[in-house]
Amino acid sequence: MRAGIVGMGRYLPEKVVTNHDLEKVMDTSDEWIKSRTGIEERRIAADDVNTSDMAFWAAQKAIQDAGISPQDIDLILVATVTPDSPFPSVSCRIQEKLGATKAAAMDVSAACAGFMYGIVTAKQFIESQVYKYVLVVGVEKLSKITDWNDRNTAVLFGDGAGAAIIGPVSENRGILSFELGADGTGAKHLYQDEFIIMNGREVFKFAVRQMGESCINVLEKAGLTKEDVDFLIPHQANIRIMEASRQRLELPVEKMSKTVNKYGNTSAASIPISMIEDVEAGRIKEDDLVVMVGFGGGLTWGAIAMRWGK
Numbered sequence: 466m467r468a469g470i471v472g473m474g475r476y477l478p479e480k481v482v483t484n485h486d487l488e489k490v491m492d493t494s495d496e497w498i499k500s501r502t503g504i505e506e507r508r509i510a511a512d513d514v515n516t517s518d519m520a521f522w523a524a525q526k527a528i529q530d531a532g533i534s535p536q537d538i539d540l541i542l543v544a545t546v547t548p549d550s551p552f553p554s555v556s557c558r559i560q561e562k563l564g565a566t567k568a569a570a571m572d573v574s575a576a577c578a579g580f581m582y583g584i585v586t587a588k589q590f591i592e593s594q595v596y597k598y599v600l601v602v603g604v605e606k607l608s609k610i611t612d613w614n615d616r617n618t619a620v621l622f623g624d625g626a627g628a629a630i631i632g633p634v635s636e637n638r639g640i641l642s643f644e645l646g647a648d649g650t651g652a653k654h655l656y657q658d659e660f661i662i663m664n665g666r667e668v669f670k671f672a673v674r675q676m677g678e679s680c681i682n683v684l685e686k687a688g689l690t691k692e693d694v695d696f697l698i699p700h701q702a703n704i705r706i707m708e709a710s711r712q713r714l715e716l717p718v719e720k721m722s723k724t725v726n727k728y729g730n731t732s733a734a735s736i737p738i739s740m741i742e743d744v745e746a747g748r749i750k751e752d753d754l755v756v757m758v759g760f761g762g763g764l765t766w767g768a769i770a771m772r773w774g775k
Contacts, residue, residue, distance in 0.1 A: 543555040
């Protein structure tokens with residue numbers, strides 16, 4: 466039995482904050498932000514909207530898209546570094562809201578690589594036939610841990626949620642290979658004190674190297690080559706990092722997901738948010754070979770090669 470994505474859903478806050486809005490409150494410019502990051506605007510959740518609210522709304526859509534009921538879910542995994550509170554977990558909060566009474570629940574903390582970690586964890590339960598359906602949610606309310614006086618980080622982040630139902634798929638589809646990794650010696654370059662603290666130069670160098678390597682590694686593990694890749698979904702952190710991954714795979718521009726311009730860096734939510742947009746737009750088609758790759762604080766990273774479809 467092979468595990469794959471059988472349903473997806475996302476939530477994006479209504480409030481849009483553009484680069485021009487930020488120009489009014491800090492020493493920055495639209496040109497400066499776009500040239501260095503590719504970001505033009507981002508979504509910011511309302512004060513009365515919690516991480517668990519966004520996760521719940523995205524999960525509802527994923528369950529509906531999969532054609533199952535909350536009672537069918539065996540496990541809930543929520544990837545986030547911005548929970549409502551240290552405990553209970555966001556996964557437990559949405560288990561109650563969904564009415565998924567038979568589901569076990571836990572949160573996964575791997576920062577921007579969290580969704581990859583969640584999907585790979587779900588895969589083990591599905592393919593060992595312990596569980597049939599696992600709900601994986603990547604969700605962040607980064608606006609609450611962003612220092613809006615720090616122009617180097619405030620321009621980067623946005624809020625949102627993306628959810629996937631992982632379940633059994635036909636033998637020639639689903640997750641073909643994966644790679645997860647961590648380097649704790651790099652923790653000092655990206656962490657949360659009161660707010661997000663980042664050594665941009667060091668994180669950039671790490672990400673450019675690791676994302677490209679991980680893409681190649683998962684293809685080799687699956688017995689595939691760069692020529693086999695139909696679509697790349699990189700973590701939407703910075704257009705220059707994303708472009709480095711695309712060039713490593715020698716893909717044309719139209720075969721790489723790009724939503725960083727509209728939503729900024731939504732951490733664990735960025736890959737599922739982007740994937741849904743590309744599926745709905747017809748850029749990802751049945752039987753396409755899709756590579757997902759992300760990196761984050763920890764430092765952590767993860768990549769997955771997947772044959773799209775049920």
